[in-house]
Amino acid sequence: MSTPARIARRFLFNVLAWAVVLVIAFPLLWMLLTSVKPSSELFVIPPRLLPGEITFEHYRRLLTETPFLTYLRNSAWLAAGTTLVVISIATLGAHSLVRFSYPGRERLARLVLFTYLLPSVVLIIPLYLLMAGLGLANTLTSLIIAYTTFALPYALWLLRSFMKAIPDDLESAALVDGANRMQAFVDVILPQALPGIISTAMFTAILAWNEYFYALVLVNNDAARPLTTGVINMLVTSFNIEWSLLMAASVMMSLPLIVVFAFLQRYLTRGFSAGAIKG
Amino acid sequence: MSGIRFENVSKRFGGVTAVDDLSLEIGSGEFVSILGPSGCGKTTLLRMLAGLERPTGGTISIGDRVVNELAPAQRNIAMVFQTYALYPHMTVAGNIEYPLRKRRVAKDERVRRVREAAAVLELEALLDRKPRELSGGQQQRVALGRALVRDPAVFLLDEPLSNLDAKLRTHMRAELIRLHRRIGRTMVYVTHDQLEAMTMSQRIAVLRDGRLQQFAPPRDIYARPGNDFVAGFIGTPSMNFLDGRLKGTGSGRTFRSGDLSLPLGMLPLTDEMPEPDRRVRLGIRPEHIHFDRQGEPARVNLVEPTGHETILVFDYRGNELVARMDGDIAIEAGDTVKLAFRAEKMRLFAAADGRRLNDDSTA
Ligand SMILES: Nc1ncnc2c1ncn2[C@@H]1O[C@H](COP(=O)(O)OP(=O)(O)O)[C@@H](O)[C@H]1O
Numbered sequence: 292m293s294t295p296a297r298i299a300r301r302f303l304f305n306v307l308a309w310a311v312v313l314v315i316a317f318p319l320l321w322m323l324l325t326s327v328k329p330s331s332e333l334f335v336i337p338p339r340l341l342p343g344e345i346t347f348e349h350y351r352r353l354l355t356e357t358p359f360l361t362y363l364r365n366s367a368w369l370a371a372g373t374t375l376v377v378i379s380i381a382t383l384g385a386h387s388l389v390r391f392s393y394p395g396r397e398r399l400a401r402l403v404l405f406t407y408l409l410p411s412v413v414l415i416i417p418l419y420l421l422m423a424g425l426g427l428a429n430t431l432t433s434l435i436i437a438y439t440t441f442a443l444p445y446a447l448w449l450l451r452s453f454m455k456a457i458p459d460d461l462e463s464a465a466l467v468d469g470a471n472r473m474q475a476f477v478d479v480i481l482p483q484a485l486p487g488i489i490s491t492a493m494f495t496a497i498l499a500w501n502e503y504f505y506a507l508v509l510v511n512n513d514a515a516r517p518l519t520t521g522v523i524n525m526l527v528t529s530f531n532i533e534w535s536l537l538m539a540a541s542v543m544m545s546l547p548l549i550v551v552f553a554f555l556q557r558y559l560t561r562g563f564s565a566g567a568i569k570g
Numbered sequence: 571m572s573g574i575r576f577e578n579v580s581k582r583f584g585g586v587t588a589v590d591d592l593s594l595e596i597g598s599g600e601f602v603s604i605l606g607p608s609g610c611g612k613t614t615l616l617r618m619l620a621g622l623e624r625p626t627g628g629t630i631s632i633g634d635r636v637v638n639e640l641a642p643a644q645r646n647i648a649m650v651f652q653t654y655a656l657y658p659h660m661t662v663a664g665n666i667e668y669p670l671r672k673r674r675v676a677k678d679e680r681v682r683r684v685r686e687a688a689a690v691l692e693l694e695a696l697l698d699r700k701p702r703e704l705s706g707g708q709q710q711r712v713a714l715g716r717a718l719v720r721d722p723a724v725f726l727l728d729e730p731l732s733n734l735d736a737k738l739r740t741h742m743r744a745e746l747i748r749l750h751r752r753i754g755r756t757m758v759y760v761t762h763d764q765l766e767a768m769t770m771s772q773r774i775a776v777l778r779d780g781r782l783q784q785f786a787p788p789r790d791i792y793a794r795p796g797n798d799f800v801a802g803f804i805g806t807p808s809m810n811f812l813d814g815r816l817k818g819t820g821s822g823r824t825f826r827s828g829d830l831s832l833p834l835g836m837l838p839l840t841d842e843m844p845e846p847d848r849r850v851r852l853g854i855r856p857e858h859i860h861f862d863r864q865g866e867p868a869r870v871n872l873v874e875p876t877g878h879e880t881i882l883v884f885d886y887r888g889n890e891l892v893a894r895m896d897g898d899i900a901i902e903a904g905d906t907v908k909l910a911f912r913a914e915k916m917r918l919f920a921a922a923d924g925r926r927l928n929d930d931s932t933a
């Protein structure tokens with residue numbers, strides 16, 4: 292089976308794959324290495340990849356001398372809150388779009404996509420005024436609401452395609468077996484949709500975690516700033532960029548995402564193929 | 571008391587009429603098949619009975635209760651779906667137990683009844699498996715088990731055997747008949763397979779385009795088809811039809827098609843001919859054709875020996891005619907023979923609406 296030509300092809304494929312990985316991973320690696328270099332080593336010429344001496348000073352300063360932890364907590368609340376709100380609404384909404392028949396159902400589903408045509412810049416001023424009017428300006432709640440406006444349509448659309456893959460007969464069977472609609476949803480639809488819900492939740496959390504623009508405009512006090520705007524705000528000024536701290540902050544911002552990915556990656560790839568069995 | 575009554579039931583999906591003004595009465599404990607080609611509304615009919623689909627018009631009763639407004643859970647029915655619809659995340663035991671859990675049956679009672687159903691269906695060894703780890707036949711038995719376990723008044727089965735291979739299908743047919751005898755519950759069995767309907771049912775409802783064509787015991791469906799659709803749908807190879815006109819009256823009555831003329835004097839008609847020269851279809855089953863020196867000449871186009879019988883295709887005055895004859899017949903394509911029909915077995919249908927015209931007193 293493994294002729295020389297085959298082996299050569301495999302080899303070439305592997306080299307290419309690793310080259311791509313390297314190109315993508317290099318900036319991350321650079322970020323990690325920079326964050327543990329003493330500041331004095333940052334700008335040596337010629338540049339050196341490996342630090343001469345490893346220091347965690349930047350991490351210590353970031354955690355003790357700056358509001359980093361406050362931002363981290365805010366980001367965590369934002370990601371969790373947005374995900375909770377979006378997933379609760381989108382799961383029920385997607386179920387409705389797939390299972391119930393009512394006039395305008397398809398149009399409604401397509402209208403959801405239509406919201407993507409509006410750039411967020413268009414929405415931001417009205418949103419700001421709305422939040423101010425509600426007395427929510429400068430709060431995490433205002434950001435959760437704002438994030439929901441763009442994450443919800445996306446989540447609805449994604450979950451709808453997951454739920455479409457669940458055979459109608461499963462729910463029918465549950466109804467005949469004595470469940471009411473809500474029980475059928477909880478007992479049969481939810482477990483089937485779970486991989487889809489998890490991956491949608493991941494996408495939503497990442498969207499919220501990385502969001503910058505709304506946070507910049509809607510919040511301007513440290514108590515409610517998330518990491519994205521907070522870190523830039525405190526470390527990047529017109530006069531100076533604190534590169535070491537910035538890199539340390541970036542590492543710590545990426546860490547939760549990497550951990551989440553490591554544990555839940557299979558849900559991103561699986562799930563779409565999750566259908567019921569047929570003889 | 572768990573008979574079923576459909577009264578003028580219709581179901582429309584947008585512009586599509588899936589079930590059209592259908593009335594049907596099924597006796598308590600009866601095994602009835604709903605038979606018809608794919609897309610004729612069988613599943614829709616069953617789903618309305620189960621409460622999964624709301625009729626556009628008409629009333630459905632189970633026992634003495636009109637169930638139109640009742641949720642599926644309140645109808646005391648069980649249903650086996652064509653796709654089986656097993657819950658993929660539950661084990662076999664979990665699947666069978668689910669209807670009991672939803673009815674708040676106590677734990678040890680549930681365990682006992684799951685074990686009982688599993689024993690009947692020989693599923694004991696599989697109770698801890700997930701549905702995806704089962705073969706088609708095993709999944710089918712689990713679906714049956716889930717229906718059996720709570721002893722419902724009515725069983726609905728939607729083409730439960732269509733996903734099985736031929737051998738298993740024959741086996742399960744016998745199993746289902748036995749099951750029906752044992753539990754004596756009303757069973758409504760949907761199928762597009764006439765063999766299943768003919769072998770299993772006490773009565774068959776033949777459906778076409780959402781309309782009921784005939785509701786009768788298998789023997790009658792075969793021998794006294796209500797119209798030309800039922801006549802052509804039941805039986806393999808299907809009934810031969812010749813289109814022509816009815817001439818003469820009384821014992822001088824004949825069937826004319828081109829220069830073919832067949833005497834029909836001995837076939838009593840259901841009604842006297844309202845118009846002269848009426849257009850009719852003459853139906854004759856393949857097994858009612860035989861060689862006869864006095865018959866009409868026909869050319870053999872095709873010989874298909876199956877062993878115990880031979881299927882012959884003739885050119886009979888420009889019409890294709892299929893006949894079923896002995897397995898050891900010596901005949902070849904290209905031969906010319908003379909054919910006659912068993913006169914008392916011929917069936918006459920109105921060309922206009924397909925209704926059967928000859929009475930069944932001689933059948
Ligand atoms: N939910 C539905 N929406 C629209 N049309 C439907 C729906 N269910 C069935 N139909 C239509 O109704 C007709 C009968 O379908 P069905 O009852 O599934 O037929 P069968 O089970 O005999 O194959 C078909 O024309 C089908 O396309």
Ligand SMILES: [Mg+2]
Binds near residue numbers: 613614
């Ligand atoms: Mg069907």
